Amino acid sequence: MTTRRKRLTSFLLALIVGLVLTRVMFETITDEIAIFGFHDIINLDNPQELPPQRRASDGDYTKQDLEQFIESLVQDNYWFLSSQELYDYFLSLNKKKIPSEHQGQKKVMLTVDDGYKSAHINLMSLAESIEAKYDKKIKFVWFINPSFMGVPGVELDHASCEELREGLTKGFYDLQSHGDHHKDLTTLQVKDLKQELLNSQRILRECTQELDTNKTIGSHIAYPFGETNNQVKKYVSKYYLSGYLYNNLTLKLGWWSKDNYRIPRVSIHSRIPVKKLVRLAAGGWL
Numbered sequence: 001m002t003t004r005r006k007r008l009t010s011f012l013l014a015l016i017v018g019l020v021l022t023r024v025m026f027e028t029i030t031d032e033i034a035i036f037g038f039h040d041i042i043n044l045d046n047p048q049e050l051p052p053q054r055r056a057s058d059g060d061y062t063k064q065d066l067e068q069f070i071e072s073l074v075q076d077n078y079w080f081l082s083s084q085e086l087y088d089y090f091l092s093l094n095k096k097k098i099p100s101e102h103q104g105q106k107k108v109m110l111t112v113d114d115g116y117k118s119a120h121i122n123l124m125s126l127a128e129s130i131e132a133k134y135d136k137k138i139k140f141v142w143f144i145n146p147s148f149m150g151v152p153g154v155e156l157d158h159a160s161c162e163e164l165r166e167g168l169t170k171g172f173y174d175l176q177s178h179g180d181h182h183k184d185l186t187t188l189q190v191k192d193l194k195q196e197l198l199n200s201q202r203i204l205r206e207c208t209q210e211l212d213t214n215k216t217i218g219s220h221i222a223y224p225f226g227e228t229n230n231q232v233k234k235y236v237s238k239y240y241l242s243g244y245l246y247n248n249l250t251l252k253l254g255w256w257s258k259d260n261y262r263i264p265r266v267s268i269h270s271r272i273p274v275k276k277l278v279r280l281a282a283g284g285w286l
Helices: 003-029 063-075 083-091 117-134 161-169 190-208 230-239 274-281
Strands: 031-038 107-113 140-144 173-177 220-222 242-244 251-253
Touching: 031 274, 063 117, 063 274, 083 173, 083 220, 083 242, 117 161, 140 161, 161 173, 161 190, 173 190, 190 230, 230 242
Parallel strands: 031 107, 107 140, 140 173, 173 220, 220 242
Antiparallel strands: 031 251
16 A cells, blocks of 8 residues: 555544544434324224224334333433423523423433324323333323314224313323325415414313413424424424424534524434434434
């Protein structure tokens, strides 16, 4: 090997080592919050939720795997954040002091899109089981299309206002917006965009009004299809405190400014094993 090639090889190795060390140092000093996005939750013990009774979807995640994942988080003393807690303690310009019982805890957020009835049934059962077993209340952040509440779907029915209120009353649910009709907000004219945003808030708040003592329902939104642009952000920021994407990244907290309207989420599908979810929750690289 010539002297020139040796120097080039040494330079490249030093560069690679430097990049790795920089990444390791960044991960070490950066507090991360994994925000997981689920859709339907299916019970393998219920034949009605399996083919041929129902078409399988890549967005399905089994109750059995989710329970295993959540039990691992509970045993490791994770804080299951609501959308308002994430905003109040980590994103707001005027952050609140983290309560003493949550000081030093690892953090995670479990979100569920679209509001399917089967997801509600399985998540309620799972949450009640976890609470009975560990005396620990877990939180699911639901991003709902309110005009679909209680409406039969082409393939999947949607949970009703009464069913979602049950989860809210028991302290398991945090109900937020996913747009009124699950329309791609980036394709809408301003009038229709405002209608999607405001109607979603109005219906959610009417559904839960006497239960929402802290006035936080419908204060946050997950963009349908994960799509947003400058116009969407302009109007979302008028009516909501934060907006959630799907970009398979974790939320990294630090001294730098964050865009509260581009909060990252990890999209969960049926092929992701429990071990990988546990690793991602702990801050593993994506």
